[in-house]
Amino acid sequence: MADCQETLNELESYLDSELSEGRANEIITHLKGCTDCQGAYEFHADLRTAIKTKATNEELPEGFLDRLRDCLGDDVLGND
Amino acid sequence: MGAREDFTNDAMQYAPQLFATALRMTRNRADAEDLVQETFLKGWRAFDSYQQGTNLRAWLFRIMTNTFINKYNSQQRRPQETELDDVEELFLFRRMGAFDQSKMNQSAEDQMLELFTDEEVKNAIESLPETFRIPVLLSDVEGFSYKEIAEMLEVPIGTVMSRLHRGRKAMQKMLYEYAKERGLVDESLLDPQD
Numbered sequence: 001m002a003d004c005q006e007t008l009n010e011l012e013s014y015l016d017s018e019l020s021e022g023r024a025n026e027i028i029t030h031l032k033g034c035t036d037c038q039g040a041y042e043f044h045a046d047l048r049t050a051i052k053t054k055a056t057n058e059e060l061p062e063g064f065l066d067r068l069r070d071c072l073g074d075d076v077l078g079n080d
Numbered sequence: 081m082g083a084r085e086d087f088t089n090d091a092m093q094y095a096p097q098l099f100a101t102a103l104r105m106t107r108n109r110a111d112a113e114d115l116v117q118e119t120f121l122k123g124w125r126a127f128d129s130y131q132q133g134t135n136l137r138a139w140l141f142r143i144m145t146n147t148f149i150n151k152y153n154s155q156q157r158r159p160q161e162t163e164l165d166d167v168e169e170l171f172l173f174r175r176m177g178a179f180d181q182s183k184m185n186q187s188a189e190d191q192m193l194e195l196f197t198d199e200e201v202k203n204a205i206e207s208l209p210e211t212f213r214i215p216v217l218l219s220d221v222e223g224f225s226y227k228e229i230a231e232m233l234e235v236p237i238g239t240v241m242s243r244l245h246r247g248r249k250a251m252q253k254m255l256y257e258y259a260k261e262r263g264l265v266d267e268s269l270l271d272p273q274d
């Protein structure tokens with residue numbers, strides 16, 4: 001069993017899906033029975049989602065994909 | 081030339097992700113486009129060494145990360161670990177009580193999306209020293225495993241973990257400062273810390 005301190009210490013690895021299955025299950029069991037740690041888990045999971053969503057919200061420059069294809073095409077013809 | 085045409089078609093689907101991460105690395109749209117083009121050219125030329133069935137996406141990100149580190153003469157492999165202040169554990173979580181509740185009336189997940197602007201999140205990432213910024217991008221934004229990141233950066237897995245941990249905390253502190261600047265935080269609401 002994992003206690004609160006262990007759970008909080010390993011929350012990051014758990015969110016990264018980097019714990020062994022056995023250890024992940026111990027963390028899950030703790031989270032189910034502990035609203036404090038469950039709150040911390042949800043907070044960090046939501047934060048992760050927000051960061052990923054916002055950091056990837058980029059428009060490509062106009063003509064970006066065409067230029068990318070063109071530079072590979074030029075390379076084939078040997079005039080880089 | 082068939083295999084190479086396949087490369088172009090397969091790799092092209094990752095161009096938007098590569099561009100977004102290139103932009104966080106270089107902090108400049110023109111440099112980001114150059115970096116993605118260089119990544120594709122290198123991938124194209126090295127395609128003989130690419131093994132079918134391995135992860136094309138990870139392979140492209142590895143090329144891009146290495147190109148960025150070499151081109152911008154990054155200190156990634158000889159980092160100054162002290163270039164980032166230590167931030168206490170669970171920094172942002174412990175301060176959520178200080179956020180103005182009237183601005184936080186949606187579901188928890190939407191709340192987090194509303195709480196910080198796109199610009200704030202981008203700035204928080206870009207403000208990290210490169211040593212920490214690159215692992216955070218590869219993990220939080222691109223979802224690569226510790227092992228994949230360790231291979232891309234040619235550092236031990238433990239180093240990846242410690243840079244992620246410190247980088248994420250520093251990013252949380254930065255986000256908190258932005259929220260404070262926007263008047264979302266009332267620190268008098270925080271429980272006195274011992």
Ligand SMILES: [Zn+2]
Binds near residue numbers: 003005030034
């Ligand atoms: Zn607990």
